[in-house]
Amino acid sequence: MFTGIIEEIGKVKMIQRGDITKIAIECDKVLNGTRIGDSIAVNGVCLTVTNVGKNLFTADLMRETLKSSNLGNLKIGSMVNLERALSISGRLNGHIVTGHVDTVGTIVNKNRIMNSNVFKIKIDERYSKYVVSKGSIAVDGISLTVVEALASYFTVSVIPHTELNTTLNFKRIGDSVNIEVDILSKYAEKLLLKKGMKELVLENGF
Template structure:
């Protein structure tokens, strides 16, 4: 479980292809207190640490993870967002992020609005039903607030600090981003899907 608050960016040091893919990431902060078997989100993808040194960690990447995320596009030298798993008892910024990617989006517009940057991201329309204006969404593992929810896209506003401290500062039109919708929206869909919305509202005293 993660929060979508990026702790640092790391650099892909090595990618080893074989019967499975192993990725080695150079970093510093997320290594503090980390041990083999712990989880680290890489561009929003939950990976398990399989090896580590004083300046890097390694993780195995399953074929399904490569198919479902933009990790398949990484190269040696690529910059990635990193976050250690949520520690119980600490303040929780952002929102609940599982590290399980729903789809890969594509940046189709990026513009500056005063001190903020507005990103317009196209996604498969089957996932827009989970996105709501002012709701939460994780983009490459970054917890962001939705500004506009369209038929097959959404927009987010990004503050200068986030641009400076995450990979969004390097990304532009045409680049891919991992998308994880708010898990709460899926539970709501499952609940409502079994009942008429009016009956559900009556049962809970809203009408």
């Protein structure tokens, strides 16, 4: 479980591709107290730490992870957002983030308004139903508030502090971002569907 509050930006130091891709990420803050087997969100993807070294950790990436996220686009030197799993005594400053990416979006526009950058992000319309104005969404693991939500895209307003302390500072139009919708919306949908099916059965006497 994560909060979407990025602790630091890491740098990819090694990628060893194969049936299981091995990756090493240079970092500092997230190594504090981290042990083998712990979880770290990398661009919003929950990865298991396989080794901890001096100023870096390693993790394994399965083919499904590479296919369903933007981690497959990483190269040596790529910058990534990092967050350790939420401790039981920690504050939930962002929102509930599972580290399980739903889809990959594409930045189609950046527009500076006042002191913030508004990012317009295109997503698969299958997931737009989970995105609502003023709701929460994780973009490359960053907890953000949705400004506008339409059928094929949504916008988020990013303050300078967030942009400078995450990889959004390096993102350009056309770049991909991992998207995790609010888990609460998916739970609500499932409950409503079950309730609707139950009522349908009672009404029709099945």
